[in-house]
Amino acid sequence: MQRRTFFSRLFGSLGAAVVTQSVGAADRSVLIQESPIAGFQFHRGDAIWPSLVVDQELVLVRESSNSHDPDAVAIYFRQEQLGYVPRGDNRAVAQMLDRGENLEARISKLLVDGDPWERIRITITLC
DSSP: OOHHHHHHHHHHHHOOOEEEEOSSTTOEEEEEEEEEOBTGGGTTHHHHGGGOOTTOEEEEEEOTTOSSOTTOEEEEETTEEEEEOOGGGOHHHHHHHHTTOOEEEEEEEEOOOSSGGGTEEEEEEEO
16 A cells, blocks of 8 residues: 555544654654553552653553453553553554554653543654
């Protein structure tokens, strides 16, 4: 499938996406989504919190055998799981990972907030 066809199909199913261009034409990335981290409170998030910084790269791990969600995508910082891409927002990311697409996740916001859903926001881009 040609890249242009892929993007037109992707944008049709996801809505709008942002294309950013760096210095060279080959340095393009596409913002797939920005979302909170689901389940942050159930993992070691509070212990890891002091080590997190905005723009920190995170690792996305596909969990296709997850019994609660077949589209599950876990989010890791170093060797520690922070949580998951929210269930309502994970299908496109899961499909892209399954196809071997090069996705990058980064921390976009860190908020000192009582609600664990609002403490960390991440961006996921197609590189």
